[in-house]
Amino acid sequence: MKIAVLSGKGGTGKTLVSVNLAVAAKEAVYIDCDVEEPNGHLFFEPKPIGSEQIVIKIPVVDEKLCNGCRKCVEFCKFNALAYINNKLIVFDEVCHSCGGCMLFCPEKALAEKEKMIGEVQYGVSENVTVVTGILNIGEASGIPIIKNLLNYAKGEQAITFIDCPPGSACIVMESIKDADYCILVAEPTFF
Amino acid sequence: MKQLLILSGKGGTGKTTLAGAFIKLAKAKAYADCDVDAPNLHLVMEQSVAPKRTDYYGLPKAVINTDQCLQCDLCRQNCRFEAINVNHEYKVDYYSCEGCGVCEIICPENAISLKPAVAGELVLYADETVFSTARLKMGSGTSGMLVTEVKKQMNLVAKDAELAIIDGSPGIGCPVIASLSGVDMVLIVAEPSISGISDMERIIKTAEQFQTRVAVCINKYDTNLVNTEKIESFCKKINLPVAGRIPFDSNAVKAINSALSIIDIDCTSGRAAREVFAKTVEFLFSKS
Numbered sequence: 001m002k003i004a005v006l007s008g009k010g011g012t013g014k015t016l017v018s019v020n021l022a023v024a025a026k027e028a029v030y031i032d033c034d035v036e037e038p039n040g041h042l043f044f045e046p047k048p049i050g051s052e053q054i055v056i057k058i059p060v061v062d063e064k065l066c067n068g069c070r071k072c073v074e075f076c077k078f079n080a081l082a083y084i085n086n087k088l089i090v091f092d093e094v095c096h097s098c099g100g101c102m103l104f105c106p107e108k109a110l111a112e113k114e115k116m117i118g119e120v121q122y123g124v125s126e127n128v129t130v131v132t133g134i135l136n137i138g139e140a141s142g143i144p145i146i147k148n149l150l151n152y153a154k155g156e157q158a159i160t161f162i163d164c165p166p167g168s169a170c171i172v173m174e175s176i177k178d179a180d181y182c183i184l185v186a187e188p189t190f191f
Numbered sequence: 192m193k194q195l196l197i198l199s200g201k202g203g204t205g206k207t208t209l210a211g212a213f214i215k216l217a218k219a220k221a222y223a224d225c226d227v228d229a230p231n232l233h234l235v236m237e238q239s240v241a242p243k244r245t246d247y248y249g250l251p252k253a254v255i256n257t258d259q260c261l262q263c264d265l266c267r268q269n270c271r272f273e274a275i276n277v278n279h280e281y282k283v284d285y286y287s288c289e290g291c292g293v294c295e296i297i298c299p300e301n302a303i304s305l306k307p308a309v310a311g312e313l314v315l316y317a318d319e320t321v322f323s324t325a326r327l328k329m330g331s332g333t334s335g336m337l338v339t340e341v342k343k344q345m346n347l348v349a350k351d352a353e354l355a356i357i358d359g360s361p362g363i364g365c366p367v368i369a370s371l372s373g374v375d376m377v378l379i380v381a382e383p384s385i386s387g388i389s390d391m392e393r394i395i396k397t398a399e400q401f402q403t404r405v406a407v408c409i410n411k412y413d414t415n416l417v418n419t420e421k422i423e424s425f426c427k428k429i430n431l432p433v434a435g436r437i438p439f440d441s442n443a444v445k446a447i448n449s450a451l452s453i454i455d456i457d458c459t460s461g462r463a464a465r466e467v468f469a470k471t472v473e474f475l476f477s478k479s
């Protein structure tokens with residue numbers, strides 16, 4: 001069973017609730033999807049078992065092949081490409097890794113390189129397997145990390161608790177995609 | 192115009208409460224709420240005029256015309272966001288689609304088109320003061336772009352304002368990065384909890400990438416004095432000015448629940464907020 005713990009605003013005690021639920025369960029997996037501010041591990045201090053680097057694909061241009069047609073620049077919906085001073089420039093931070101520019105370059109001048117955007121760490125703390133996703137500073141989107149994190153969820157005997165990021169944007173939708181139940185942590189204020 | 196951005200890394204540190212107090216103390220002619228995912232500033236800042244509302248279009252979403260689709264599977268193979276599913280017919284999952292446009296071009300039957308999609312709403316209150324805010328639709332991406340629009344909307348109408356105060360969003364991702372561009376100074380509202388400290392360090396590093404000036408204040412400092420001192424010595428080590436401490440104050444919650452600012456009533460947190468404000472303005476308008 002997978003239970004996601006959510007809250008509309010931050011600071012309502014979402015992490016407190018999910019950490020303690022995981023401890024109270026006989027056997028549990030705690031997944032911290034709040035990759036921008038992962039905090040759950042601070043309470044568990046898990047014994048580390050391993051980690052995995054999360055990479056995304058970013059285009060690189062072969063300048064010998066590029067003829068400056070700018071088809072890729074026109075295509076990119078995220079304005080991650082520009083052709084300036086006879087050179088194609090890739091803005092890594094805004095690239096969404098859709099692969100379109102590479103697919104559609106008529107000169108086949110684009111290839112992809114891997115770029116690390118963060119890490120998934122896993123470890124144990126007594127009866128709880130603690131899985132934490134960490135987004136590197138300056139990266140815009142943690143969604144590729146969350147996709148990887150959710151692979152650690154266990155279905156059968158153990159209960160998986162998913163500590164979600166605050167709010168209700170795309171990153172939260174990604175975190176609760178496969179959840180069976182959601183717990184909403186609210187606060188009795190006007191906010 | 193000088194722009195002051197208030198951030199916190201972690202949510203719930205009292206960022207909006209402090210932003211509201213600052214706006215009142217500064218009699219700011221321009222302010223904005225960039226927490227488009229969970230905007231709250233309008234709840235503390237009473238408005239006398241009706242707002243102007245505009246739909247915000249994020250990136251378009253792909254739509255498959257099933258009459259034209261020959262089920263060749265090319266679109267599904269090439270969509271990097273796993274947004275195309277087959278269940279008798281080919282369909283785009285609205286929430287997963289990022290509007291990249293790959294499928295539109297790859298489809299040999301021209302069965303796919305990108306349709307504009309409303310991703311939220313921009314809200315503008317403008318009389319003598321300008322208040323720009325927005326609300327992102329649930330599950331939408333592109334919050335960074337909406338944040339940029341919120342700031343644009345404010346800057347356009349309030350060109351002559353001397354000081355603009357911007358309430359940021361939690362985290363360090365795209366909305367925060369978007370809110371950082373072009374601001375003169377960031378005030379970080381930290382909390383003396385273990386998670387508060389680690390979040391503060393991450394948000395400081397994010398702000399430093401923009402070479403924005405940073406100051407820190409500590410809210411609810413008396414809930415953990417040891418950690419408060421840790422924060423202060425950390426700031427000292429990396430040469431960040433500390434704008435002050437604000438105590439935990441049950442009157443603050445009461446003020447919020449009666450839609451007042453902490454400086455509207457006589458309370459300890461309100462008094463401390465005044466001092467933090469004076470210090471922050473001093474940093475903001477000082478040279479270097």
Ligand code: SF4
Pocket residue numbers: 061065066067068069070071072073083088104105106107108109110
């Ligand atoms: S589409 Fe290819 S050839 Fe044209 S500008 Fe881009 S990289 Fe160069």
Ligand code: SF4
Pocket residue numbers: 059075076077078079080081090094095096097098099100101102291
């Ligand atoms: S991979 Fe997609 S988002 Fe990145 S540069 Fe190419 S077209 Fe733009």
Ligand code: SF4
Pocket residue numbers: 098252253269270271272273274275283287288289290291292293294295
């Ligand atoms: S527009 Fe891009 S993300 Fe959306 S369905 Fe097409 S390929 Fe996938």
Ligand code: SF4
Pocket residue numbers: 255259260261262263264265266267281297298299300301302303
């Ligand atoms: S690429 Fe076009 S024709 Fe092929 S499955 Fe997709 S929508 Fe259908």
